Structures are given as structure tokens and as C-alpha cells.
Amino acid sequence: MTYPRIAGGRLTWAAVQHGARPALIHGDQTFSFDEIEARTNRFANALLGLGLAPGDRVAVLLNNCVDSVVAVFGAEKAAQTYLALNARHTLPEHAAILNDSQASTVVLGPEFAALAGELPALVPSLRHVLGVGFKAPNALDYHDLLGAAEVRAPRIPIPDDHIERIGYTSGTTGKPKGVAYTALRWQQRLDNQFHAMEYALGVDDAMLHVGPLTHAAGVYLLPCYLRGARSVVADRFDAAAMLRDIERHRITQLMLVPTMLSRVLDALDAGSNADLSSLRIINYGTAPASVELLRRAVKRFGPILRQQYGMTEAVQPLAVLYPHEHVIEGAPQETARLGSCGKPTVNVSITIRGADDQELPQGEIGEIAIAHHGIGAVQFWRQPQITAASIRGGWYYTGDLGYFDAEGYMYIVGRNKDMIISGGFNVYAREVEDALASCPGVLEAAVMGVPDPEWGELVAAFVVPREGSRVTPEELTAHCGARIAGYKKPRVIRLVKELPRNHSGKVTKHVLRDAFLQETEAAKVPA
Ligand code: ATP
Ligand code: MG
Missing domain, CATH: 3.40.50.980 (Rossmann fold)
Known part of the structure; x- marks a missing residue:
């Protein structure tokens, strides 16, 4: 016979293990296990x-x-x-x-x-x-x-x-x-998270949670709780407050979305003298991080960055780029890995599939299709038609586009809904965004296709300049021209104060596209 699972049994187990030790700190309040x-x-x-x-x-x-x-x-x-x-x-x-x-x-x-x-x-x-x-x-x-x-x-x-x-x-x-x-799938998700963290979380750790706990809870809060690590909970993300909290609570681990990472680096550049020597790992993910941002982060923090690629549908995480893989000096293929999201995690298989669902050879861009071994496939809640449409031949089609390099590192180039077809050529948003972000005057950029009678779609870029920067669309066009093929260069460039984002830190491109379409004047940049 198999003994049944007990609802929340592992939580009670954690309390028995860690008893009077601090489990959760919020403001001036500390709660024990x-x-x-x-x-x-x-x-x-x-x-x-x-x-x-x-x-x-x-x-x-x-x-x-x-x-x-x-x-x-x-x-x-x-x-x-x-x-x-x-x-x-x-x-x-x-x-x-x-x-x-x-x-x-x-x-x-x-x-x-x-x-x-x-x-x-x-x-x-x-x-x-x-x-x-x-x-x-x-x-x-x-x-x-x-x-x-x-x-x-x-x-x-x-x-x-x-x-x-x-x-x-x-x-x-x-x-x-x-x-x-x-229950089985949730347990697997947790096990996989532990594997991916290489069990690098224990009673001496303190993690600072700056994102919404209700959403991050399953990903980092539960592992902290089960391992007896302290969870320090911030009301919301604020770079200066976060730096103070790291020093005050001797924080060892963080989880940031890329925008937060960028804000923290800005705060440090502005002259914060917070003591960050306790930090061991800065986890990041949920949205693409530009190579430029990561280069800056590794320079500042050293090799303590750790990227996760995951999604709500998946046993988390699907791929991890570990701290030692964040190389900024060395062989070109090693430094290029900053643009990668790592290799698939244990019990996860990832293949790249073409339009006809065929597996593509290494190096070619296609849809990222995943399989979790040992558990059932993705199951959408009361949406059998979405479940059926996205699982084909045993693979879950994620809607993300990517490719593998010769060493097995995976690169995400965008979402298939965001792929731009301009004059018959495929343009992947991520490559153009990275090219724009590598311009010193640029804080961040979002790239998408907008309809065009002649080319089908035009590459459009919404660019947030750094504070004090006077970067112009013409300079950006020239900057991209030196880095990416002509057909990938943005033909429409808008300078904006900020990009619209959802709670996960992801840019809501449809909001930008809709706003653009409603405008009558399009600021077209000469080729
Ligand atoms: P929806 O499915 O409703 O459109 P969503 O895909 O943004 O929203 P989530 O499940 O929260 O919802 O996010 C998963 C997606 O986030 C992935 O499919 C991928 O596009 C993106 N993502 C996650 N981690 C990374 C990463 N490390 N690098 C780039 N993109 C990432
Ligand atoms: Mg999704």
C-alpha cells in the first residue's frame, strides 16, 4: 500500500525541524516557525x-x-x-x-x-x-x-x-x-527547484523577497521555509530600501526581475555605501535581461548572479544559468553565455521545433517545446482546448522562441507572438532590444512589429533613455546599424519615459502597439 500525502504535511515538518528559529521578518515583526x-x-x-x-x-x-x-x-x-x-x-x-x-x-x-x-x-x-x-x-x-x-x-x-x-x-x-x-506536480516543482538551487539554501541563509509574495511564494518562499532559511519580506521593491535591508538583515539571497536589477545598479552607481558583503546569490528571471545589464551586474557584484527561465505552466525552473557561467572576460563563447538562460534542469527535456512541429537542428531558431519526466503534462484549469492545442506529440509548446548553441546552452530570442516578419525576413525582438540596450544612453528598449503596407511589418522600438541622456533616434539607428543586419534595424523609434509592465516585470507590448496604432503621426527613421 502507499500511505497518502497529508495536506500541508511538509509545512508542519518544517516547523518541527526549525521550531523557535525566525521564519519570517516583516518590518519590525519577526515570526518563528x-x-x-x-x-x-x-x-x-x-x-x-x-x-x-x-x-x-x-x-x-x-x-x-x-x-x-x-x-x-x-x-x-x-x-x-x-x-x-x-x-x-x-x-x-x-x-x-x-x-x-x-x-x-x-x-x-x-x-x-x-x-x-x-x-x-x-x-x-x-x-x-x-x-x-x-x-x-x-x-x-x-x-x-x-x-x-x-x-x-x-x-x-x-x-x-x-x-x-x-x-x-x-x-x-x-x-x-x-x-x-x-499535489504530485507541486511536489515535483519544489523538488526541481531544490535541485536547480543545488541545495544552496540552508539555515544560515536569509532571503529578501521584494516581489509580491502571493506570486513568488511557491518559487522561493517555500524552499526557504522548508530549508529553515529566514524570509525577509519587503512591502514593495525600492532600490534604496532594499540596499538598507540587505545590510540590516545580512541577506544572502535575492530574487529580482531585470528592471529591479537595473534600478539597484543605478542606486549603487549613485553612491550607496550599503554593506552588501553578506550577499551570496542574486537570482533573477521572469523576463529577458539584456547582456549589457548582466555585464554591468557581474562587474559590480562578481559571479553571484543566477538566472532562471521558467513559466507558470512548467515545473520550475526549466533552465538555469549558474553563477560560474556568468563570464564577462574570457573566450568569446564563454562571454556570449551572458545572453543565454542556461541548460535544461533535471527531469526536463527541451527541444526546438519548427513550423511543422519537426525538431530543428542545433543552432536553428524555433519554438521551445518542453517535457517533464515522471509527471503528467501541463494541465490548464478547465480549458481542455488550450491544453490540447499546446501539447502535441508529447511536447508542451511554450510559445517562446529560442535555440541551442553547440555546448547545450539555450538562448531565448522572443515569443512567437512577438516575432516580426519584415519584407519576408524574420526579426527576433530580443536581438534588436539587446543592440539598443548596448547604447550607453539607453536604459531599456522594447521592440515589436507594427503593420506596414509595403513591408508587412516594420520593426518598431520604444526606447527609454538613461537619466540625463540626450540620445536621438538617428544615433540609435546608427548604433544598431553597426551591430545588426539592415533589415533588423528599427524603422520606427519612439523615445519614452518608461515601458508599461505587468506585475511580473514583463513589458506589455500590446499596450505599446495599441498606443502606437492609435497615433496618426509615426516618427519614421530614414533607412
Ligand atoms: P501569458 O502566458 O499569460 O501571456 P506570461 O507568459 O508572461 O503570460 P508567465 O508564466 O508568468 O506568464 O511567464 C513565463 C514567460 O516569461 C516565459 O514563457 C518567458 O517568455 C518569460 N521568461 C521567464 N523567464 C525568462 C528568462 N529567464 N529570460 C527570458 N524570458 C523569460
Ligand atoms: Mg506564457
Whole structure:
């Protein structure tokens, strides 16, 4: 016989292991593993007390705080299906996700108190609204519920196919899609994360979380918790505050999206004297980082950068570029690796596929198709048609484009929705973005295709100049001309103050494209 899994059993195990040691630090408050265990048990029992059945959907909308962790862990212990709402979304977007998931319960932070009155009318499946730190006529008080609940772990047996979480994609290329994680799959995701981190996380570590915990939670918070590392939680990203926190808490690991990395480097260049000697690893990922940015980061921090390539659909991470692979001086093929996202992780196979789904030879650009060994394929939540369309011949087609070099390093060149076909030539956004970012006056750039009657599409670039820079479109065209083929050079260049981004730090190119299309005057740059 096989003994069943216990919902949240590994969380209780971590508390037994690490007991009174600090687990979570937020502002001036420190919570031990024992305290988190007690609080999550109470929340789990409170949910069960509401009459929720295993697998009911519990949605959480909280900014970073201890309860954004308690809610994730408590829902897991109550054998509920947890899903996170995105603090940046609007009311209709929240309602769409709650209706898609058929959520029975929503947990709201004080900043979202107004939703307590609005959501029930829009989401027929909603039976309970829990207010954390606020009172409203139709919301139950979270703290009252916790106070009245039993402190012992419920320890509910769950089958392998119990849906533990629904992860919604970032919605960079369309509407967010729900990805269902079974208990087995979630465990595999965690195991793979540990492998990819080479177990380089332990009781002496302290990780600073500056992104939304509800979204990063599964990726870095849980590994920290299970390994007994301290998690220091910031309300939000702020470069100067982050540098102070690193010194104050002797932070050893960070997770940043590329924009944050760039802001931190700017803050250091501006003369911060924070003591960063405790830092061992700076993890980064979720969006392309330019070679220029990484070169700057390695120069400043040394070989402590570690890139992950992953996606909501995948057992995280799919590929890792380790610190020792971030080479800025040496053989050309070694320095070129800064543009790579590394090699596939354990139990993950990656192939590059052409238009007819055939595997392409090494060096050729095509769609990145993945397989996870030992677990079932990607499963979209109640979207069998999307699941069927994206899994072909046993491979999950990611929508990302890339290629492998002769040594097995993978390079992402963009998304297939973003590939530009100009005059019959394929242009990949990433290459043009990197060429633009290598211009000293440029902070960052986003490249996309815009319709053109003559060429089909034109390469258009939205460029953010560095503060104080007077870089002109003509200079940028000349700069690109010396680096990339003529047909790849941007024909339309717009200088903008900033790029629109979603909560994962990804540029929402459709917003730029739509704005561009609405304009009557296009600033075309001569060839
Ligand atoms: P949607 O699928 O809704 O359009 P999304 O793909 O942005 O949104 P996520 O699952 O959050 O949603 O993000 C995964 C994507 O992020 C990957 O498919 C890839 O395009 C990008 N990405 C992740 N890591 C990296 C990386 N290290 N380098 C470049 N791109 C990355
Ligand atoms: Mg995606």
C-alpha cells in the first residue's frame, strides 16, 4: 500500500525541524516557525469551520505581509485549492479570475476592502469574503476567525491528483490562463527547484523577497521555509530600501526581475555605501535581461548572479544559468553565455521545433517545446482546448522562441507572438532590444512589429533613455546599424519615459502597439 500525502504535511515538518528559529521578518515583526505553524493551522481550521470541502477554491488578494504567507500555507493545510489574485488587477479582472476558478472564498487585505461589497454580485460562486484587518458588513473578520479556531494541524489525507493550486499566467500575451497543479506536480516543482538551487539554501541563509509574495511564494518562499532559511519580506521593491535591508538583515539571497536589477545598479552607481558583503546569490528571471545589464551586474557584484527561465505552466525552473557561467572576460563563447538562460534542469527535456512541429537542428531558431519526466503534462484549469492545442506529440509548446548553441546552452530570442516578419525576413525582438540596450544612453528598449503596407511589418522600438541622456533616434539607428543586419534595424523609434509592465516585470507590448496604432503621426527613421 502507499500511505497518502497529508495536506500541508511538509509545512508542519518544517516547523518541527526549525521550531523557535525566525521564519519570517516583516518590518519590525519577526515570526518563528512555531508561530507560523500555529497561525496557519488556525487559518486552515477556520476555513474548514466554514464548511469548505477539499478542493474548494480559496482566492487570496493580499499585499506582502505575514498573512499573505499564512493564507497560502493555511489553504494548503485545509486541502483547499489556493489561487492568488494580482494586486494590480481591476475589479473586472478579479471577477474574471474568480469566476474562471469558481472560487468559494476570497481573502482580502485592507487595501482591497471596497471589493468586499462589489465582488459577491459579480461572482455567483462566492460564499465567503474574509477581511484581513478591516470590517465590512458582508465580510467575516479574519482575525476573529483565527482567534476562535483550533491550533492543531488538521492533517487531511489527499490523493496525488488533488488540485493544490491554480497558478494564473501573467497575461503578457492575452488573458491570464489558469494552470492546475496537482499535489504530485507541486511536489515535483519544489523538488526541481531544490535541485536547480543545488541545495544552496540552508539555515544560515536569509532571503529578501521584494516581489509580491502571493506570486513568488511557491518559487522561493517555500524552499526557504522548508530549508529553515529566514524570509525577509519587503512591502514593495525600492532600490534604496532594499540596499538598507540587505545590510540590516545580512541577506544572502535575492530574487529580482531585470528592471529591479537595473534600478539597484543605478542606486549603487549613485553612491550607496550599503554593506552588501553578506550577499551570496542574486537570482533573477521572469523576463529577458539584456547582456549589457548582466555585464554591468557581474562587474559590480562578481559571479553571484543566477538566472532562471521558467513559466507558470512548467515545473520550475526549466533552465538555469549558474553563477560560474556568468563570464564577462574570457573566450568569446564563454562571454556570449551572458545572453543565454542556461541548460535544461533535471527531469526536463527541451527541444526546438519548427513550423511543422519537426525538431530543428542545433543552432536553428524555433519554438521551445518542453517535457517533464515522471509527471503528467501541463494541465490548464478547465480549458481542455488550450491544453490540447499546446501539447502535441508529447511536447508542451511554450510559445517562446529560442535555440541551442553547440555546448547545450539555450538562448531565448522572443515569443512567437512577438516575432516580426519584415519584407519576408524574420526579426527576433530580443536581438534588436539587446543592440539598443548596448547604447550607453539607453536604459531599456522594447521592440515589436507594427503593420506596414509595403513591408508587412516594420520593426518598431520604444526606447527609454538613461537619466540625463540626450540620445536621438538617428544615433540609435546608427548604433544598431553597426551591430545588426539592415533589415533588423528599427524603422520606427519612439523615445519614452518608461515601458508599461505587468506585475511580473514583463513589458506589455500590446499596450505599446495599441498606443502606437492609435497615433496618426509615426516618427519614421530614414533607412
Ligand atoms: P501569458 O502566458 O499569460 O501571456 P506570461 O507568459 O508572461 O503570460 P508567465 O508564466 O508568468 O506568464 O511567464 C513565463 C514567460 O516569461 C516565459 O514563457 C518567458 O517568455 C518569460 N521568461 C521567464 N523567464 C525568462 C528568462 N529567464 N529570460 C527570458 N524570458 C523569460
Ligand atoms: Mg506564457
